[in-house]
Amino acid sequence: MNKPSNSELQQRRLAATPRGVGVMCGFYADRADNASLWDVEGREYIDFAAGIAVVNTGHRHPRIVRAVEEQLQRFTHTAYQIVPYESAVVLAERINALAPIEGPAKTAFFTTGAEAVENAIKIARAHTGRPGVIAFGGAFHGRTLMGMALTGKVAPYKLGFGPFPSDVYHVPYPSALQGVSTDDALAAIEALFKSDVDPQRVAAIILEPVQGEGGFNVAPPELMRGLRALCDQHGMLLIADEIQTGFGRTGKVFAMEHFGVKPDLITMAKSLAGGLPLSGVCGRSQVMDAPAPGGLGGTYAANPLAVAAAHAVLDVLAEEKLCERSQRLGALLTQRLEALRERFPVIAEVRGLGSMIAIEFRDPKTGKPDAARLQQVQRKALEEGLLLLSCGMYGNAIRFLYPLTIDDALFAKALDIIERAVQD
Numbered sequence: 001m002n003k004p005s006n007s008e009l010q011q012r013r014l015a016a017t018p019r020g021v022g023v024m025c026g027f028y029a030d031r032a033d034n035a036s037l038w039d040v041e042g043r044e045y046i047d048f049a050a051g052i053a054v055v056n057t058g059h060r061h062p063r064i065v066r067a068v069e070e071q072l073q074r075f076t077h078t079a080y081q082i083v084p085y086e087s088a089v090v091l092a093e094r095i096n097a098l099a100p101i102e103g104p105a106k107t108a109f110f111t112t113g114a115e116a117v118e119n120a121i122k123i124a125r126a127h128t129g130r131p132g133v134i135a136f137g138g139a140f141h142g143r144t145l146m147g148m149a150l151t152g153k154v155a156p157y158k159l160g161f162g163p164f165p166s167d168v169y170h171v172p173y174p175s176a177l178q179g180v181s182t183d184d185a186l187a188a189i190e191a192l193f194k195s196d197v198d199p200q201r202v203a204a205i206i207l208e209p210v211q212g213e214g215g216f217n218v219a220p221p222e223l224m225r226g227l228r229a230l231c232d233q234h235g236m237l238l239i240a241d242e243i244q245t246g247f248g249r250t251g252k253v254f255a256m257e258h259f260g261v262k263p264d265l266i267t268m269a270k271s272l273a274g275g276l277p278l279s280g281v282c283g284r285s286q287v288m289d290a291p292a293p294g295g296l297g298g299t300y301a302a303n304p305l306a307v308a309a310a311h312a313v314l315d316v317l318a319e320e321k322l323c324e325r326s327q328r329l330g331a332l333l334t335q336r337l338e339a340l341r342e343r344f345p346v347i348a349e350v351r352g353l354g355s356m357i358a359i360e361f362r363d364p365k366t367g368k369p370d371a372a373r374l375q376q377v378q379r380k381a382l383e384e385g386l387l388l389l390s391c392g393m394y395g396n397a398i399r400f401l402y403p404l405t406i407d408d409a410l411f412a413k414a415l416d417i418i419e420r421a422v423q424d
């Protein structure tokens with residue numbers, strides 16, 4: 001049977017789906033394998049988007065495919081809250097053992113990242129009996145109402161969608177390029193306590209250890225220590241949103257392992273289940289048990305196929321030593337990008353942690369964000385078959401999100417394409 005062409009599908013998409021679901025590529029996926037993706041016209045792309053940090057273990061890893069196929073033959077859905085199953089209990093036990101949480105931990109499963117964030121806030125409020133939440137400028141926490149309220153970027157995520165839930169406050173996230181230091185960020189919280197909210201009304205501070213959509217800004221360790229101290233001082237909870245940073249992306253299973261600071265709650269999703277929809281909140285048992293029975297859950301929460309995939313993801317991460325590989329590939333990429341930055345001052349900064357690396361483009365004369373330059377580089381790379389994603393408050397950074405299982409030859413080929421795209 002003849003497949004429809006990219007242009008035919010593009011026309012049909014525009015007629016059939018709303019523009020609010022913004023779509024980056026004008027070509028349509030046909031199949032994918034590890035770090036490669038083919039469109040309906042047979043063109044191959046090197047996938048440095050990984051479904052927005054979802055397939056850290058590659059497209060269709062054989063272990064994950066097998067685990068899902070086996071589960072498919074047993075049952076696909078019972079609703080965990082009605083008839084539970086062993087695999088979800090064991091997955092919670094595995095995550096509790098892995099997560100950097102102080103003391104005994106428990107995990108609840110959901111479906112999407114935004115849902116994990118929503119539930120982390122519900123749990124924090126139930127535990128503290130307080131309404132307030134402090135989040136950061138540039139943060140991305142999802143597209144649901146609370147997720148949007150916590151998100152620190154107006155366009156496009158919040159445009160036209162208010163009013164938002166109340167009791168959400170934003171402070172600046174440290175960024176050398178934007179002239180915000182850790183002291184500035186911590187002082188902004190102290191200022192909030194003077195001008196906007198009594199700390200006794202604040203349930204939690206939520207942050208991404210490395211901001212994702214916000215531009216791969218890495219939290220300085222002293223910020224984490226400062227936030228932990230503030231939380232302890234005022235009885236607030238520290239929530240690490242690890243939805244994009246988790247499962248090997250930063251060179252550790254969880255990015256918080258880099259900081260020597262333990263959060264009270266961790267949200268996770270994306271690469272947890274290697275392409276199947278699964279999210280979770282892991283936290284201190286006492287905190288996790290605050291909501292009454294029935295207060296947490298969801299029809300598809302802990303979907304059996306996704307849980308089977310997540311077990312395989314954890315096996316693959318350990319057996320293929322993907323955290324070490326993440327560090328190694330990240331170091332190789334950083335080296336190449338730093339060499340490019342020295343030659344091309346339009347690259348203002350190379351930053352990141354492990355394999356969560358970005359470059360930011362700015363006009364060397366004015367220092368202003370240069371999104372047009374980024375788009376040129378992105379277009380050039382795509383012409384050569386490399387799929388790159390943007391990020392950042394001004395859409396002027398490229399984030400590199402290759403599967404950690406990418407083979408060395410393909411990775412080297414991608415680095416050459418990046419170099420040529422920047423040179424051009």
Ligand SMILES: Cc1ncc(COP(=O)(O)O)c(C=O)c1O
Pocket residue numbers: 052112113114115117140141142143208212213241242243244245269270
């Ligand atoms: C840090 C972070 N939190 C939350 C979300 C929302 O996850 P989802 O799109 O699965 O709802 C994302 C998605 O990009 C994210 O990167």
